[in-house]
Amino acid sequence: MPSCGRQMVGGCHELDAGKADTGDGSARPLINRVGWQVKSIICQPPSCFDQYPVSFVSNSKKAFTMQNSSIPPITQAFQFVGGFALTQAAKAFVELGIPDFLKDGVQTADEIATHCGTHPETTFRFLRFLSKQGLVEIDGKDCRLTPVGNFFRTDVPVNLTKALQIATFEPWQQVWANLGYTLRTGEKAFTYVHKQEPWEYLSEHPEYGKPFNEYQTHLSKMGAAALVGAYDFSGFKTICDVGGGHGYLLKTILEKYPQARGILFDLPPVVASADLGAAAGRCEVVGGSFFEKIPAADCLILKSILHDWSNEKALDILKSCTASLNPGGKILVMDMVIMEGGNPMSYFYDMHMLVLFGGRERTQEEMTELFGKAGLKITRFIPTQGPQFIAEAVLK
Structure with a gap:
């Protein structure tokens, strides 16, 4: 959260250094110390997905059972x-x-x-x-x-219809059929199978690219509700959504926080179709690459960005953020976090991002180490009512 606004939305508690609440009264390591120590704060936000089963949206250890012992092993x-x-x-x-x-x-x-x-x-x-x-x-x-x-159902806010459509894409199925290539080489199978990068392939095949982009918009809507419900942006004057697509997330934030101005940053062809609604007057639209230069802001948001990339590429992105963050500012990275006993979706997406994009989901320790190499310090991991966490970071 902004330095001047450590108010928490919902009940929160400060944990012993390096420990996170497991939901059952015990504690487990939260952050690996990499040359520095941190006392983290976990904030429990109010539910914005109360109408949906906890096993889909919760990050609670209690919400997940990896194996049903009542089912015979052969079954x-x-x-x-x-x-x-x-x-x-x-x-x-x-x-x-x-x-x-x-x-x-x-x-x-x-x-x-x-x-x-x-x-x-x-x-x-x-x-x-x-x-x-x-x-x-x-x-x-x-x-x-x-x-x-x-x-x-197609008429409920949180639905898996687009996810299912994409999961059954023939190109996706072909990539997973070559999982062995990824296991042998450590490289993504997509380029091995299709001889193109995934983004190029989707651009050249609109029969797959269009529903994929629609699904990303759907995810943005769910992610926006989860982020705004978990984090207080009232102390920021400028907020930049890095890789922000058409601007749905930034628009949602600016509508709730009228004191702030926004910067929507993504590749030029993407931001050319920006739709910021009533917030357009308080938002600058900038085209560019996050591997090069990112606009300066008090708060930089990277939602579902780093998991697309290898550690080497993710480090380059974070270094760009470090160079652009205003003094006293915060970087918010919203991704799934792999934890023992945590959301099984994170384990699936870790492999899914690997075979398709060469990316990965990360543990708290891996994120801490990665951020440290970019000159950043993670101050806390904040759970949301979706499957993702917010990693809040500041300059060292």
Whole structure:
């Protein structure tokens, strides 16, 4: 938070140096000391996602179970064999519009088949299969949506429809089919398979690039709510969103904090389509590369940026931030953080970012070391009501 505004949104507590609350009364290492010591503060923000299951949005250790001991080992093992079918079944579930059709309550299998234009008996068998995966509940021929299936409706703020669409992209599937290349070399499989960088490929293939960009906008909306709900920007005069896309996150911040002025910074073709709404009069739009020069500001935000890149490239980005940060300013990096017993999404995305982009999710210790090399000191990790943390850093 800004140096003049250490007010916390929601209850917060200061922890013993280098320890973080696990949610069960115990403590675990929070930050690896790399030539310096830090006493971190964890802030517990108010929930902006209360209507959604805790296992999706929470960073609490209690929210996650990596293994269900009630399922026989052979059944758990077979999930790796049939997992491909679950993804494709979920895709058909969404493409047929079944979750949206069930949003108002119970429908029979025949009614669903009529609505979707599908074969009645096969539709019932499909729904019966989905019921064993937890997406629907079946009672005779009646079918209702479960809380898990609710995430595949298109009309709820937090939904996985775009994520599922992208996960089933053929280019993505081909990359994961070559995971062995990444394991042997440590390099991303995307360029090995497609002979192009991912961003170039998406630009040249709009059938994939368009839904990918739409999904990024969707993530920006969720991330904006989580960030604004967890962090107090009232002490900053200038806020720069580094790699800020079309400006949704920055617009959300400026709407809540009228005292601030914003800088939207991204590649020129990206910011050419900026949409800042009513906040446009208080915002400067700047095109450029964060590997070169970043506009000076009191607060630099990097949301879902560093995880796209290797440690070497991420260090270059942080050094650019160090050179541009105004005296007394803060750098906020919003990414998932890998923790023992933490959100399993972070472990998946660590591998996903590796095979696709050569990037990674990082532990608190890895982030601390990386920031230190860039002349920065992480003062605290702040959990949000989404799956990401905010790493707040200052100049050493």
